[in-house]
Amino acid sequence: MPTPEAGSVRGRRAVRLSVVDPATGETFDEVLDQQPGELDDVVARAERAWRGWRADPVARTAALRGAADAVEGAADGLARLLTREQGKPLAESYAEVARTAARLRYFAGLAPRTRRIDDGRPVHSEIRWRSLGPVAAIVPWNFPLQLAAAKFAPALAAGNTVVLKPSPFTPLATRLLGSVLASALPEDVLTVVTGREPLGARLVSHSGIRHVTFTGSVSTGRAVAGAAGVSLARVTLELGGNDAAILLDDVDVDGIADRLFWGAFRNCGQVCMAVKRVYVPARLHAEVVEALAQRAKTVAVGSGLDPESRLGPVNNAPQLARVVQVTERALADGARAASGGHRLDGPGYFFAPTILTDVPPGSPVVADEQFGPVLPVLPYGSVDEAVDAANGTGFGLGGSVWGTDLDRAGAVADRLECGTAWINHHAELSLAQPFAGVKDSGVGVAGGPWGFYGNLRPFVVHRPREA
Numbered sequence: 001m002p003t004p005e006a007g008s009v010r011g012r013r014a015v016r017l018s019v020v021d022p023a024t025g026e027t028f029d030e031v032l033d034q035q036p037g038e039l040d041d042v043v044a045r046a047e048r049a050w051r052g053w054r055a056d057p058v059a060r061t062a063a064l065r066g067a068a069d070a071v072e073g074a075a076d077g078l079a080r081l082l083t084r085e086q087g088k089p090l091a092e093s094y095a096e097v098a099r100t101a102a103r104l105r106y107f108a109g110l111a112p113r114t115r116r117i118d119d120g121r122p123v124h125s126e127i128r129w130r131s132l133g134p135v136a137a138i139v140p141w142n143f144p145l146q147l148a149a150a151k152f153a154p155a156l157a158a159g160n161t162v163v164l165k166p167s168p169f170t171p172l173a174t175r176l177l178g179s180v181l182a183s184a185l186p187e188d189v190l191t192v193v194t195g196r197e198p199l200g201a202r203l204v205s206h207s208g209i210r211h212v213t214f215t216g217s218v219s220t221g222r223a224v225a226g227a228a229g230v231s232l233a234r235v236t237l238e239l240g241g242n243d244a245a246i247l248l249d250d251v252d253v254d255g256i257a258d259r260l261f262w263g264a265f266r267n268c269g270q271v272c273m274a275v276k277r278v279y280v281p282a283r284l285h286a287e288v289v290e291a292l293a294q295r296a297k298t299v300a301v302g303s304g305l306d307p308e309s310r311l312g313p314v315n316n317a318p319q320l321a322r323v324v325q326v327t328e329r330a331l332a333d334g335a336r337a338a339s340g341g342h343r344l345d346g347p348g349y350f351f352a353p354t355i356l357t358d359v360p361p362g363s364p365v366v367a368d369e370q371f372g373p374v375l376p377v378l379p380y381g382s383v384d385e386a387v388d389a390a391n392g393t394g395f396g397l398g399g400s401v402w403g404t405d406l407d408r409a410g411a412v413a414d415r416l417e418c419g420t421a422w423i424n425h426h427a428e429l430s431l432a433q434p435f436a437g438v439k440d441s442g443v444g445v446a447g448g449p450w451g452f453y454g455n456l457r458p459f460v461v462h463r464p465r466e467a
């Protein structure tokens, strides 16, 4: 069986990267810290594998369905490792593994459609679709497996090969996933490489890479877009978000409080399209703060391996430092913590689920992406004011509107400048929908047939009309 962690250090002592369990703060394993120079061989092998992989769509579909079965068969090992290195509760890791397999199955079922343009000329044009070549997939640490699958499943289904780089904070489950997929896919069709920023930087500027599909922060996204400019590879960027939830004055606070809370706190708030700000009519503000703070104070926080835990730790030390910093800054700016507002005692990267009120709008916890278990709840006077505030950041990933009159809520949702808007819930996605952020939240389209075609190029043949 080929090793998916290809490009290992040949003839030199391997350098290792430590992996920390965020529930304990202690190193528990390591992976290769691969060096940029190793990528020439990895990409050349991906290029060779592409020639066979692109040639047989029927075999491809079967292999991808087999890969989905293999992922489901390995769910126990994948989910446990994911919880160890990422921190999320085990039940959520199982759900993430299931979503990984679902993406493989969904995209395995798609095929490009050949179209003929017959516009009265003496020739007609036939539009066919071709794969691109080796694709670089770069993912962050919040959903390592499902975000990787959201990239490699459409890329592979379209006939490309993939070099996948996970975050150095969460490489282990991805490395295991690579081994599992290697049992179902031909050699070098999917290669997992592990390493730090220089490895990613080299991968996205490598001349053999034809599409860079990146998920991560806005600042790294800018660097990736610049680097891919060197190779002129196609670029798809799924970047940060600062989603607003606007509650209307006819909202049923009790009826929506659980959904709203989990829209913000799932995966410890480390979700690109989590609710990151809540706008509430001034007269309902105290009631909403109370409903959310009560949940934040009582939710079970602990190791993801403990079946009682609903929230795990923040994933890594730099992210915890950021969460502490934006919270302390908000408190210094005059905010009040209705719950939490501090780290939890003991080992690990735990932060108390935090509801903030009286936050000045310019404070970073409102203006930027906090990406952690901290939620500002802001009162508004008029709906126009709330919509302006919701649209008033550089981000444009998602947003939601909550109310009893669905038509009215829908009309407000129409005014949000973002890629996906929800009514009375947040962050639910269909595999068949396009997913695209606006403004700083992204470039290009992922998801559904749009994401699939994003991994193909048109090839047009003009031929004389038959007599």
Ligand code: NAD
Residues within 6 Å of the ligand: 138, 139, 140, 141, 142, 147, 165, 166, 167, 168, 195, 196, 197, 199, 200, 201, 202, 204, 215, 216, 217, 218, 219, 220, 221, 223, 224, 238, 239, 240, 241, 271, 272, 273, 369, 371, 397, 437, 441, 442
């Ligand atoms: P990050 O940008 O720090 O890192 C993402 C990945 O890029 C990692 O694998 C990292 O090693 C790699 N990388 C770092 N420097 C690089 C470079 N110069 N060239 C190429 N690759 C490089 O992001 P993060 O902290 O891991 O993840 C959190 C961010 O991801 C948040 O902003 C979150 O909103 C965003 N995110 C967006 C989506 C989306 O779909 N829009 C989904 C999940 C997370």
